[in-house]
Amino acid sequence: MQVSFTVAVAGASGYAGGEVLRLLLNHPDAEIGALTAHASAGQRLGEHHPHLVPLADRVLQATSADVLAGHDVVVLALPHGASGEISAALDAAGSDALVLDCGADHRLESASDWEQFYGGGSHGHPGAWPYGMPELLRAETGDRQRENLRTASRIAVPGCNVSAVTLALQPGVATGVVDASDVVAVLAVGYTGAGKSYRPHLLAGEAIGSLAPYGVAGTHRHVPEIEQNLRVAGAQTVRLSFTPVLAPVSRGILATVTAPLATGASAGGVRAAWEQHYADEPFVHLLPEGTWPTTAMVTGSNAALVQVAVDERAGRVVALCALDNLGKGTAGAAVQSMNLALGLQESTGLSTVGVAP
Numbered sequence: 001m002q003v004s005f006t007v008a009v010a011g012a013s014g015y016a017g018g019e020v021l022r023l024l025l026n027h028p029d030a031e032i033g034a035l036t037a038h039a040s041a042g043q044r045l046g047e048h049h050p051h052l053v054p055l056a057d058r059v060l061q062a063t064s065a066d067v068l069a070g071h072d073v074v075v076l077a078l079p080h081g082a083s084g085e086i087s088a089a090l091d092a093a094g095s096d097a098l099v100l101d102c103g104a105d106h107r108l109e110s111a112s113d114w115e116q117f118y119g120g121g122s123h124g125h126p127g128a129w130p131y132g133m134p135e136l137l138r139a140e141t142g143d144r145q146r147e148n149l150r151t152a153s154r155i156a157v158p159g160c161n162v163s164a165v166t167l168a169l170q171p172g173v174a175t176g177v178v179d180a181s182d183v184v185a186v187l188a189v190g191y192t193g194a195g196k197s198y199r200p201h202l203l204a205g206e207a208i209g210s211l212a213p214y215g216v217a218g219t220h221r222h223v224p225e226i227e228q229n230l231r232v233a234g235a236q237t238v239r240l241s242f243t244p245v246l247a248p249v250s251r252g253i254l255a256t257v258t259a260p261l262a263t264g265a266s267a268g269g270v271r272a273a274w275e276q277h278y279a280d281e282p283f284v285h286l287l288p289e290g291t292w293p294t295t296a297m298v299t300g301s302n303a304a305l306v307q308v309a310v311d312e313r314a315g316r317v318v319a320l321c322a323l324d325n326l327g328k329g330t331a332g333a334a335v336q337s338m339n340l341a342l343g344l345q346e347s348t349g350l351s352t353v354g355v356a357p
């Protein structure tokens with residue numbers, strides 16, 4: 001077990017990078033090293049994240065393998081494409097750092113899904129890394145993904161919407177009490193999920209007081225990643241209808257996921273499946289019956305709050321998950337996975353305590 005380690009954060013001026021730093025400031029073993037950005041290089045971190053008071057005077061450097069190498073851990077919080085490029089440069093430089101990619105570049109097994117949903121462009125499919133969702137059941141081996149992460153040196157942090165949908169439904173898929181060939185997921189999602197550059201001049205005028213769907217009709221980039229996870233958790237056939245809706249909140253995702261109750265399954269069996277699946281998980285918590293998750297409950301925490309019920313009239317299981325897109329949806333998942341890979345207690349520096357109301 002390491003006593004202390006250095007962490008470089010690339011994309012430190014962005015939302016995800018800022019949240020990684022907020023968590024690392026509360027991590028007893030982490031020493032914060034280089035902080036990098038792109039157009040903001042040369043500026044003080046405090047110009048972007050004044051809430052990170054102890055780091056306000058740190059100067060952002062340009063993102064390069066030279067600057068990032070030499071740390072024990074490198075967290076990439078960059079737009080997709082950029083992280084694939086820089087991680088390849090780190091490999092070429094022979095870096096033995098633990099690298100966590102918060103972007104999408106190393107999540108998908110399928111090159112054709114990558115081409116279809118991320119456009120390929122100048123960067124081909126960079127290949128999948130061990131997936132940073134410790135709670136994911138691996139049906140093939142019967143254990144959870146955390147066992148893979150203990151020996152990982154490269155980790156692909158999941159997409160935030162993906163985490164919410166996967167954590168909501170996986171107990172049903174893993175136990176066969178839901179039919180994964182007809183999954184419908186509708187999500188309310190906060191604006192920080194889109195990153196800080198999302199049309200800031202129009203944002204307030206368009207966001208406040210409005211709900212806005214996007215990525216509808218099977219076009220959202222998270223569709224293949226969710227399908228991949230549900231297959232890993234044991235689904236034979238997955239068909240997913242996925243609709244995210246921007247909601248006028250800063251942080252938070254509330255996923256409502258429904259699927260047919262499998263033949264022979266009962267409401268009691270459904271509840272038991274969810275209870276057993278998450279009984280030993282430190283961050284995924286099944287709420288008491290009748291309590292529904294809200295985004296306020298998880299703001300600033302690494303918790304994913306889950307609830308499940310059976311709609312007998314519709315014959316469907318209804319599973320909900322609330323998480324903070326910047327917490328368990330990105331930065332928290334990165335720190336949780338980092339802890340596992342470094343041999344630390346999984347929950348070090350992380351909390352299940354939200355700031356509601």
Ligand SMILES: NC(=O)C1=CN([C@@H]2O[C@H](COP(=O)(O)OP(=O)(O)OC[C@H]3O[C@@H](n4cnc5c(N)ncnc54)[C@H](OP(=O)(O)O)[C@@H]3O)[C@@H](O)[C@H]2O)C=CC1
Pocket residue numbers: 010011012013014015016017036037038039040041063076077078079080082102103104158159160192193194195196197325326329330
């Ligand atoms: N926000 C969220 O809730 C989640 C985000 N993610 C993923 O995390 C990553 C970061 O997202 P987020 O923080 O929201 O995005 P932001 O737009 O807020 O931040 C992007 C960061 O990357 C830097 N950057 C931009 N272009 C380049 C480039 N070409 N090369 C190097 N650095 C660059 C920016 O620097 P500068 O300030 O100089 O422009 C900034 O530091 C993305 O891949 C995103 O998909 C994953 C799950 C959830």
Ligand SMILES: CC(=O)N[C@@H](CCC(=O)OP(=O)(O)O)C(=O)O
Pocket residue numbers: 102103104158159160161189190191192193194195222244246
């Ligand atoms: C509001 C909003 O736009 N949210 C983003 C989620 C961000 C995320 O999970 O990022 P990755 O691109 O790394 O998967 C979206 O739905 O695409």
